[in-house]
Amino acid sequence: MPTESEAQAAQRRALLAPVARLCLEAGVPVRMGRLERPGEASVVALTCAAPDGTWDAALTVVRARPVPDDYRDWNGRWGRDPREGYDLSTTGTLVFEFQVTEEDDGSGGHGPRPTVVFELLDGDRAAADALILWWRRPSLFHTTPPGPHPQAEQRRERAAADRLKTRQAPPVRRTPLPAAAEPAAARLDASALSGNFPRAQDGRFHRSAVVALIPIGDTPSHRRGPWLTARRSADGLTVTVEDLIGGNQEHRWDLTPWLWSRAYARTSRRDRWQVSRADRVRPILAALRAGDVPSALRLADVGADEQVTRLLSGAPTRTFRAEYTERWVTRLYEQLAGSAPWRFAHAYRVWQAEADRARSDRPVTLFGLKGLNQARKPKIALTISGDQPMLRLVFTAGNLVLPRSLWTLPADFPE
Numbered sequence: 001m002p003t004e005s006e007a008q009a010a011q012r013r014a015l016l017a018p019v020a021r022l023c024l025e026a027g028v029p030v031r032m033g034r035l036e037r038p039g040e041a042s043v044v045a046l047t048c049a050a051p052d053g054t055w056d057a058a059l060t061v062v063r064a065r066p067v068p069d070d071y072r073d074w075n076g077r078w079g080r081d082p083r084e085g086y087d088l089s090t091t092g093t094l095v096f097e098f099q100v101t102e103e104d105d106g107s108g109g110h111g112p113r114p115t116v117v118f119e120l121l122d123g124d125r126a127a128a129d130a131l132i133l134w135w136r137r138p139s140l141f142h143t144t145p146p147g148p149h150p151q152a153e154q155r156r157e158r159a160a161a162d163r164l165k166t167r168q169a170p171p172v173r174r175t176p177l178p179a180a181a182e183p184a185a186a187r188l189d190a191s192a193l194s195g196n197f198p199r200a201q202d203g204r205f206h207r208s209a210v211v212a213l214i215p216i217g218d219t220p221s222h223r224r225g226p227w228l229t230a231r232r233s234a235d236g237l238t239v240t241v242e243d244l245i246g247g248n249q250e251h252r253w254d255l256t257p258w259l260w261s262r263a264y265a266r267t268s269r270r271d272r273w274q275v276s277r278a279d280r281v282r283p284i285l286a287a288l289r290a291g292d293v294p295s296a297l298r299l300a301d302v303g304a305d306e307q308v309t310r311l312l313s314g315a316p317t318r319t320f321r322a323e324y325t326e327r328w329v330t331r332l333y334e335q336l337a338g339s340a341p342w343r344f345a346h347a348y349r350v351w352q353a354e355a356d357r358a359r360s361d362r363p364v365t366l367f368g369l370k371g372l373n374q375a376r377k378p379k380i381a382l383t384i385s386g387d388q389p390m391l392r393l394v395f396t397a398g399n400l401v402l403p404r405s406l407w408t409l410p411a412d413f414p415e
Contacts, residue, residue, distance in 0.1 A: 003043075004044065004086070008088045008089070009044045011061070011088055012061045012088070015094065018124045019046060022132075026132045028132050031047055032047075033047035035047075035099075043061075043086050045058040045059055046131070048134075055100055055101065055103065055116075056113075057135075058099055058100075059096055059130075060086075060096070061096060061097070064080040064093055076120060077122075078095050078122070093122070096120070096122070098118070098119045098131065099117060099118045102318055103318070105307060105318050116320040141322035141323055142315055143314045145314045146291065146329070146330055146334070147291035148290060148291040155203065156415065159203040162199065163194075163196075166205075167191045167192075167195040170237075172188075172238075178216070178226075180216050180217060184216070185228060188213075188239065188262070189260060193260040196259040196260065196412070197209070197230065198251055205236075206232065209231065209232065210229055210249065210251065211231070212228075212251065212252045213228040213230060213253050213254065214227065214254045216228060221245075221247040224244065225244070226241050227244045228241055229241065245399070247399075248400060248401065251403065251404060253403070253405055255350055256272075274342060275342060278413060281340075284296050284299045284300050284340075284341060284342060285415075288337055293333055293336045293337070296341055297341055301389075302390070303388050308332070308380065308393050311328055311329050317393060324369075327369070328369045331369050340409045343407050344382055345387070348382050348384050348389060349384075350406055351364050363383040364381055364383070364402045365379045365398075376397050378394075378395055380394075381394045382402060
């Protein structure tokens with residue numbers, strides 16, 4: 001359809017004027033403009049844009065027809081002809097069309113500014129409410145970042161007590177192992193393994209944790225192959241051999257062998273902690289213990305991209321997905337509370353060196369934020385910008401993760 005006639009433009013202005021008044025009364029800065037999109041009509045519309053330019057909304061008038069009752073659950077009450085719907089001289093009911101385009105954050109891969117909202121609405125009030133609600137979504141879903149967990153100190157004390165107990169009497173058993181695994185198993189330090197094994201909230205061995213200790217043979221970490229592993233069984237740990245994709249395991253200790261192997265028992269503090277004296281990072285730990293994750297990151301000179309920065313302040317990353325803000329902010333703070341930000345740069349370089357990724361600055365996942373039922377999941381990832389480690393929000397269908405033993409607080413680090 002060509003650009004609308006002046007008669008249709010005047011008709012749209014008259015129909016949109018009451019909606020504009022309702023929006024302005026609600027504090028939403030709309031103006032009369034035009035909806036212009038490639039391959040579609042250029043028509044009069046109420047327009048509104050985000051203060052930071054991340055989205056544009058437009059409300060116009062179209063001709064539409066009722067959708068049969070059997071199809072309304074998925075398609076809504078109204079449908080318009082994609083070719084003739086903007087022509088107000090055609091048959092059909094006059095309704096409002098509301099659409100929003102927003103900067104892509106990497107989730108969909110549908111281009112730089114995909115359409116995230118498209119609705120057909122009847123009535124001035126319904127149309128105005130759609131614009132008003134969209135404008136208010138960031139403030140409606142803004143959340144206060146969580147403080148320290150009220151039982152955090154008790155959890156640390158329980159874990160420390162159980163680590164001491166299991167180091168003194170390591171409850172470790174071995175299953176029959178293939179001959180190829182015997183040399184690695186012979187170096188096993190049961191006390192170190194027990195003391196460093198991941199803990200649950202009750203301080204005991206984490207029930208679902210699987211620690212991949214070392215690959216058996218030459219299988220690269222991104223391929224499936226046999227690994228010497230440890231996992232909880234009853235009240236102890238069982239060491240066995242399992243087929244795993246090493247790079248997908250969050251608890252992978254082949255890059256931190258002092259956590260389980262007698263051969264690395266004399267590894268220095270600097271190599272284990274990335275700092276020679278604990279007091280040098282006390283301010284960072286104090287900020288984390290107080291729930292002040294942004295200050296801890298600043299003290300450790302760790303940067304964050306725009307989306308992670310928004311989450312750290314309790315703000316939505318995108319207006320379209322604002323309802324996930326509280327869940328993502330809580331998850332971000334919970335995971336970083338147990339981190340050691342001064343280790344991030346070293347952790348990333350170890351990951352680069354493992355598979356000769358030295359020329360790549362691509363991010364590697366630390367943990368997922370959860371909540372989206374799609375292949376490309378939201379995850380917090382680590383990369384390096386110059387010499388500064390950076391946290392980024394990425395969307396990926398991959399399962400590769402940076403081993404937690406490289407970037408979290410070591411179990412033997414003095415509190």
